[in-house]
Amino acid sequence: MNKTILTVALTLFGLITLFVSSSVLFDWFGIRQKEGNFVTAVVWANWLCGFLYLISAYFIFKGNLAAKNTLSVALGFILLGYVYLFIHIQSGVLYEIKTFMALAFRLILTGIFLLTTIKILRK
Known part of the structure; x- marks a missing residue:
């Protein structure tokens, strides 16, 4: 994976994350109702991560190792x-199993983004 692909992937993932989490938090398009028993604190964490993904994408685009720090915070x-x-x-308290699965996916993907960032920016 090169710097451009990583930047685009992080940007898209960040935008999708912001859209979905803010739709649940602020009840846009009736999405909150469709989510069932969501865990508000987890959605807020995801929302914050969306911004961190976008910031990381910018840092990667600029070749700045600070991307490693923002992804570590995410x-x-x-x-x-x-x-x-x-x-x-x-x-x-009630919760949805999809919350657990979505966090697992996000954890793995963010870890991959972090490791890839370290590898690409060390060159």
Whole structure:
């Protein structure tokens, strides 16, 4: 993967993340109702990550290693989201299994983005 592909992938993922999470948070297009028992703190974490993905894309485009830091912070937000989700589940409150799966996907993809960024920007 080269710098351009990574920049485009992060930009698209960031925009999609912002659209979906803000649609749930701010109830755009009736999406909140379709989400079922979503976990608000997890959606907020995803929303913040959307901005971090866009910032990382900009840094990668500029060849700036700060992209590594912003992706590391995004990974931290996702991990905190997981911790909160586990606490949420243990408290017996309703949740959707798709929340767990979406966080797993986001965790893996962000990790791939981070490792790829480190590899590309070291050259």
